[in-house]
Amino acid sequence: MIYLDNASTTKPSSGVIDAISDALNNFGNPSSMHRLGIDAENIIKKAKENASKILSVSPNNIYFTSGGTESNNTAIFGACHANIKKGKHIITSKIEHPSVLTPFKMLEEEGFEVSYIGTDENGILDLEEFENELREDTIFVSIMLVNNETGAIMPVDKLKPIMKKKSPKALLHIDAVQGFGKVLLKPKQWGVDLLSASGHKIHAIKGTGLLYINDNVLIKPFICGGGQQKNMRSGTENVVGISAFSKACEEICNYNAEYVRNLREKLKNGILENIDRVKINEAVSEYQAGHILNVSFLGLRSEILLHSLEMHQIYVSTGSACSTNKPMPSHVLSAIGCSAEEIDSAIRFSFSEDITDEDIDKTIEALIKEVATIRKYVRK
């Protein structure tokens, strides 16, 4: 099996599986006062430390959630509702994940005014448009770190200085689900107020994630009840999931970004050298994450190629598989100016350190064969 769909989800590492089994034996409730409770509480404490190291922030600012979607929803609804008296203008981009775009649409229905910022043809946030849209009454901005379809890295480090000039009250939220542990991430230095990450993108398990909330950020809790996690997220903590996420955070510290980028470059060059009528949907190298490669194979439908590759046990995606399993035109590729044909024929390859050079050679071989076969069939 050659699994090239790591932006959808990743395989839990063996270290993570061991951590899960240990945590299952440590079954105490972290709120209990006896030893079993304290053992479970210590797992959570350690997890906060491991996660905070990736962000270079204090463990006290980490809250565990059920994943990127919950973190994004909590940040967006929680901060916008808590700060409504300061203004009703909020900003995001056109290429966000549905777990950001849908809450924004819902807030728009509630009466918030929303600006959706576009990108240049490389899929990078248009900073000039961003600056122009900022207003005195802007209270919240949400921009992703790495786009899940193209791998373009957004200039999130440049946002807060611009915001301070024009919208000093506005909070900055970063959806870092696709970049966490894989690309440069300095929330403190960049003035980030809230940040979302997800465990299953870094070899932990589904249903795990975190929300970083900086000190003094006014935010309403999303889940209320017993007051766990400093009242921000009530409910007995998912100790097993948190320990899986904790181990994955520890392991991702050794992430070999250069190795993964080389796999991407090898596949990209192999495609360009051997297959005609292809378009690489990417940013300039400085703004391109090394673990995602989006390619349009013109003259065919991407689902057909996806299933042809599946016969070789090569698993890829047509776009953002985790947002929908129904084929829908990609709002991301459309926003960055791709034609209908480029969108219909786009395949996303996403890499992990488990992939080898040999896997890439086999993938190129399979692509050469399958693209030619499908195109021949389409022409007839």
Ligand SMILES: Cc1ncc(COP(=O)(O)O)c(C=O)c1O
């Ligand atoms: C950029 C981005 N944000 C949010 C999410 C949602 O994360 P989760 O699947 O953990 O809810 C995803 C999932 O693919 C994503 O790619």
